[in-house]
Amino acid sequence: MRNFLFLLILFVPLLGFSQTPEENRFEKVVLAQNLNEPMELAVLPNEDVLFIERHGAVKLFNNTTKKTSIIATIPVSTTYRSTEGVESEAEDGLLGLNIDPNFSKNHWIYLYYSPAGAEAKNILARYTFINNTLDISSKKVILEIPTQRTDCCHTGGSIDWDAAGNLYLSTGDNTSPRASDGYSPIDERAGRSAFDAQKSSSNTNDLRGKILRIHPEADGTYTIPEGNLFPKNTPKTRPEIYTMGHRNPFRISVDKKTGFVYWGDVGPDAGTDSTGLGPAAEDEFGQARKSGNFGWPYFVGDNKAFWDFDFESRKSGNKFNPEKPINNSPNNTGLQEIPPAQKAFIWYPASESKQFPLLGSGGRSAMAGPVFHKADFPNATRVFPEYYENKLFIYEWMRDWIIAVTMNEKGEYSKMERFLPNLKLEHPIEMAFGPNGDLYLLEYGQGWFMANPESKLVRIEYNGGNRKPKVMASADKLAGALPLKVQFSAEGTVDFDRDSLTYEWKLINSKGAVLALLKEKNPQFVFKNVGRYKAVLTATDAKGLKNSSEIILVAGNEPPQVTLDITEGNKTFFFPNKKISYKVNVTDKEDGSLADKRIVPSNVKFMANYQDSEDNSQEPKGHQFSASTFTAGKNLIAASDCKACHFEDKKSVGPSFVEVSKKYKTSSTAIDVLSQKIIKGGAGVWGEVAMSAHPSVGLPEAKQMVEYILSLGEEKKAPKLLPTTGQLAFKIPSGLDLSKGVYKLTASYTDKGANGMQALSHEKTITLKNPVLALGSADAMTKGIMRYKTGTMDLPIVIAANSNLSFNNIDLKGITRLEMTIVAPVQQLNSQGGVVEVHLDSPDGPIYGISEFVQPKDDPNLFNGKSKPVPYKIPITPVNGIHSLYFVFKNEKAKGALFVPLTVTFISE
Structure with a gap:
C-alpha cells in the first residue's frame, strides 16, 4: 500500500476558483416518455425533434404542441435466424437518422436500417419530410451494405455530417462474439464466417466495421471525397471507407470546426488478460483527425495486441503487429497487408482505469457526443456557457454518466470532468445539440430489447441568467379529523439568484374549486369539511419568474399513532442470543387503542428481522413482507449495472433472476460458479449476448449477489408476526457477517378509515446496530x-x-x-x-x-x-x-x- 503521507499531500485540493457552471443552472426537461427502444435523433431548425425507434417507428416531437406522434413506420428486420432455423432478437432494425445540412431548403432526411425481407442487408436511404409528414414514396436508396443475419451482433448505424456536406455512417462488424470467449473473433474454419471479424472490420473490401464517408448528390447517388482511406480504383478496397478496424462504433460525432471524427466503440467481453488469446476487454472513445485503421479485431485500446489464435487446432500463433497487421483469413476479400493500427483516444476496461479513473467501473458501452462550439448557435437563447468551448461530450450507456473532455489546440487529450454529476440518467443512447443551444438526449431505459417505461426524450436547458425559484411545500399535518388545523410551511424554498420572493398558497378541493388563496409564506388554515384537498405553493421572484410545488391533504380521518419502546435492554445495540423486553402501543382517534382493547393485538403488525446491511432503501414498508433476507446482495445488484441486462422476474437480454435461481437451485457449486461468472464474465449459456466481466466486484460481494439471486426461486414466506408485548432474543442467520448486520424492529397499524375517507397507516421502527x-x-x-x-x-x-x-x-x-x-x-x-x-x-x-x-x-x-x-x-x-x-x-x-x-x-x- 502506498505511503499515506504521500497520498495526503498528493490529494489535498488546490486552492482557487472553479469556473465550472453551477449545476442548478441546468434543467432536465422531459419531452416524451415510454418509448420503444429509441435509437437516434435529429433536431429540426424549428426545434421540433425527429427520432427513431428500432422496430421501425419514426416519431416527431412537436415543440409547439409538446406532443409526440408517429409520422411513419419503416418495415424492418429485427431478428436473425440461425442455420438451425432458430429465430432470435438481433440488433438490426431502424438504426440511424439525420437531416440534410441543407434541410431548410430540400427537406431531406436520411435513415439507416435493416429492411424487412429475405435479403440480408442494411441500407442508407433518403426521404423527403414536408408538413410533418415523411413521404415514403420519395425514398431513394443511397447505399446498400450486404450483411449476414444468421448470427448476432454489432450494427453501428450512426449518421453525421462535416462542414463540407460529407455524410459519415458507422457500421458494426456484423460478427458473433459468442464463440471466442470474449477475445478476438477470428474463427477461420469453414462455415464460420459469421464468427470471423476479419471478413468485415479488417477487410479493406467490405463496408462493415467501418466509418464511411460519402458526399450525397441531389439525384440520390454519391461521390467520394478526397482523403478517404483508399484512393478510388485501388484494387480490393472500397473508396467509401474513412476509418476501419471497428467492432461496434455505435454513436459517432463529427466536429464541424476541425473535421475530426469521434466515436464510441463498444468492446469485447473478456474479463482478464490471457496469454495466447489477448488482453482483457476495453471500450474505446476514438478520434480520427484523418482516415486510418483503428485495429479491431487485432488490437484493442492503446493497441494492446491479440494472438493469432487457430480455432481448429486451439493453438496460438504470434501476437499481431500494429505496425504491419496482416489479414490472411480465407474470409477476407481485401488486401492482406492493411494500414497500421491507430490507438484509441480514450480506452477503459470493466475495472477502474488507471489512465482514466473518472470513467469508473462496471459494464461498458461507450458513446461519443458532440464537441461544443458556441459559435454554432448564433441566435440561441439558452446556449451552453463558454466554459464548455471545444470540449468533447462523451457518455456511457451502461454507467449512466456524461463526461466533458478538454483537449489542447492540437486536439490531444488534456483532462476530463463529470458533466452534471447529480443528473439521473436511464442509459443514454443518443445526444445532440439543438439550434437553440440545448442538449437533447434519448434515454433507452434499463432493459435490452424492450419498451422500457423509463425511456424518454429529454432536453437539458442552460440558464445563464435569472433562475426560477426552487419551491418546497410542507405541512405539519397531511391528514386528520375535523376540524383539521394545518400549519403550512415554505421553508426550504430558495432562489439561487438571491432574489426576494413572494408566496401564494392555493387550496383546492377534489372538484377543482379554489377554497382559499393565502398570501403568507407560512400560513395556517382550518379545513372544516370532509374531503381530499390539494395545496399548491407558488413562489415568484422579483423579476416575475415563478415555480410551484403541491401537497395532498386528507380531512376527516385522524392517522393512528404507533409507539415502540424497549423497556429492558440496550437501546443502541443487539447482542446475539441476549434478550430485550419491548412494548408496542397504538392509539387511533376513531378506532380506539390497544390499551382500551378496542384495537385487538392481532391487527397490529410487529416484526423483528435481521438484515445483513444497514441500508434499508430497498426494504418494504407498512404491511408488505420482504421476499428475502439477503438485503446486502439486493442492494449491491441495485447499485450495479446488472439491471441493464436482467430483471428480477422477466427476461431482458439476459435471463431473469428467477430463471437463474430455478436453473441452479439443485447445484451444490452454484454460488462459486455464478460468483466467478459475475467477476470474469461469460457467454453461451443463455444466448448470444455475452455477460460482461466485473473484475472490480470482490468475491464476497459477488457471493452476496448470487445468494440473493438464488433466494428468489425459493417459496416466499411472510415473516413471523410477534406479540405486541414481550421479550425478544436476537438470533443471527448462519453464514451471515455479524459485523455488518442490524436488527430492525417494526410495528405498524392501518386504521379502518373514517367518514368515507381512506384508511391510514403509521409505522414505527427501531434499528439496533451490531456491536x-x-x-x-x-x-x-x-x-x-x-x-x-x-x-x-x-x-x-x-x-x-x-x-x-x-x-x-x-x-x-x-x-x-x-x-x-x-x-x-x-x-x-x-x-x-x-x-x-x-x-x-x-x-x-x-x-x-x-x-x-x-x-x-x-x-x-x-x-x-x-x-x-x-x-x-x-x-x-x-x-x-x-x-x-x-x-x-x-x-x-x-x-x-x-x-x-x-x-x-x-x-x-
Whole structure:
C-alpha cells in the first residue's frame, strides 16, 4: 500500500476558483416518455425533434404542441435466424437518422436500417419530410451494405455530417462474439464466417466495421471525397471507407470546426488478460483527425495486441503487429497487408482505469457526443456557457454518466470532468445539440430489447441568467379529523439568484374549486369539511419568474399513532442470543387503542428481522413482507449495472433472476460458479449476448449477489408476526457477517378509515446496530484525522496527536468492555503508535476507558487480508444511559502519524 503521507499531500485540493457552471443552472426537461427502444435523433431548425425507434417507428416531437406522434413506420428486420432455423432478437432494425445540412431548403432526411425481407442487408436511404409528414414514396436508396443475419451482433448505424456536406455512417462488424470467449473473433474454419471479424472490420473490401464517408448528390447517388482511406480504383478496397478496424462504433460525432471524427466503440467481453488469446476487454472513445485503421479485431485500446489464435487446432500463433497487421483469413476479400493500427483516444476496461479513473467501473458501452462550439448557435437563447468551448461530450450507456473532455489546440487529450454529476440518467443512447443551444438526449431505459417505461426524450436547458425559484411545500399535518388545523410551511424554498420572493398558497378541493388563496409564506388554515384537498405553493421572484410545488391533504380521518419502546435492554445495540423486553402501543382517534382493547393485538403488525446491511432503501414498508433476507446482495445488484441486462422476474437480454435461481437451485457449486461468472464474465449459456466481466466486484460481494439471486426461486414466506408485548432474543442467520448486520424492529397499524375517507397507516421502527462499529463511520472527526477510502472501507488515519472522532447517542447499558482493532504500520505509514482514551460526552469529559499503548508494527500483510490485527482490550468503568463517546488519540512524543483505528466492538458479558 502506498505511503499515506504521500497520498495526503498528493490529494489535498488546490486552492482557487472553479469556473465550472453551477449545476442548478441546468434543467432536465422531459419531452416524451415510454418509448420503444429509441435509437437516434435529429433536431429540426424549428426545434421540433425527429427520432427513431428500432422496430421501425419514426416519431416527431412537436415543440409547439409538446406532443409526440408517429409520422411513419419503416418495415424492418429485427431478428436473425440461425442455420438451425432458430429465430432470435438481433440488433438490426431502424438504426440511424439525420437531416440534410441543407434541410431548410430540400427537406431531406436520411435513415439507416435493416429492411424487412429475405435479403440480408442494411441500407442508407433518403426521404423527403414536408408538413410533418415523411413521404415514403420519395425514398431513394443511397447505399446498400450486404450483411449476414444468421448470427448476432454489432450494427453501428450512426449518421453525421462535416462542414463540407460529407455524410459519415458507422457500421458494426456484423460478427458473433459468442464463440471466442470474449477475445478476438477470428474463427477461420469453414462455415464460420459469421464468427470471423476479419471478413468485415479488417477487410479493406467490405463496408462493415467501418466509418464511411460519402458526399450525397441531389439525384440520390454519391461521390467520394478526397482523403478517404483508399484512393478510388485501388484494387480490393472500397473508396467509401474513412476509418476501419471497428467492432461496434455505435454513436459517432463529427466536429464541424476541425473535421475530426469521434466515436464510441463498444468492446469485447473478456474479463482478464490471457496469454495466447489477448488482453482483457476495453471500450474505446476514438478520434480520427484523418482516415486510418483503428485495429479491431487485432488490437484493442492503446493497441494492446491479440494472438493469432487457430480455432481448429486451439493453438496460438504470434501476437499481431500494429505496425504491419496482416489479414490472411480465407474470409477476407481485401488486401492482406492493411494500414497500421491507430490507438484509441480514450480506452477503459470493466475495472477502474488507471489512465482514466473518472470513467469508473462496471459494464461498458461507450458513446461519443458532440464537441461544443458556441459559435454554432448564433441566435440561441439558452446556449451552453463558454466554459464548455471545444470540449468533447462523451457518455456511457451502461454507467449512466456524461463526461466533458478538454483537449489542447492540437486536439490531444488534456483532462476530463463529470458533466452534471447529480443528473439521473436511464442509459443514454443518443445526444445532440439543438439550434437553440440545448442538449437533447434519448434515454433507452434499463432493459435490452424492450419498451422500457423509463425511456424518454429529454432536453437539458442552460440558464445563464435569472433562475426560477426552487419551491418546497410542507405541512405539519397531511391528514386528520375535523376540524383539521394545518400549519403550512415554505421553508426550504430558495432562489439561487438571491432574489426576494413572494408566496401564494392555493387550496383546492377534489372538484377543482379554489377554497382559499393565502398570501403568507407560512400560513395556517382550518379545513372544516370532509374531503381530499390539494395545496399548491407558488413562489415568484422579483423579476416575475415563478415555480410551484403541491401537497395532498386528507380531512376527516385522524392517522393512528404507533409507539415502540424497549423497556429492558440496550437501546443502541443487539447482542446475539441476549434478550430485550419491548412494548408496542397504538392509539387511533376513531378506532380506539390497544390499551382500551378496542384495537385487538392481532391487527397490529410487529416484526423483528435481521438484515445483513444497514441500508434499508430497498426494504418494504407498512404491511408488505420482504421476499428475502439477503438485503446486502439486493442492494449491491441495485447499485450495479446488472439491471441493464436482467430483471428480477422477466427476461431482458439476459435471463431473469428467477430463471437463474430455478436453473441452479439443485447445484451444490452454484454460488462459486455464478460468483466467478459475475467477476470474469461469460457467454453461451443463455444466448448470444455475452455477460460482461466485473473484475472490480470482490468475491464476497459477488457471493452476496448470487445468494440473493438464488433466494428468489425459493417459496416466499411472510415473516413471523410477534406479540405486541414481550421479550425478544436476537438470533443471527448462519453464514451471515455479524459485523455488518442490524436488527430492525417494526410495528405498524392501518386504521379502518373514517367518514368515507381512506384508511391510514403509521409505522414505527427501531434499528439496533451490531456491536461492531467501523470507526470510519464516526459521526464527527477532527482535522487531525484523514479519511482514506479503499474499496468499500473508509479508513480514519490519525495523522496528529490529540485528534478525536466521536459517536453520538450510544446506550452504554450492559456494556462491560470495549475492544478496538488498530493497525500501526511502520512501512506504509511510519506509525508512531499511541494510546486511545475514550471520554464521555466531550473530548475532555470523564474517562470511560483507556487502551494500552498501541505499538507500531512492521507487517506488510496488514492491509491485504493475510494478517489479522489483534484487538486491543479496553477495560471500562460501567455506565448506564445515553452518551456520546469520544475516542481521543494520544502520543505526546509523536512527530508524525499515530495509527489507523479500524473498529470498536461493544461487549456485553
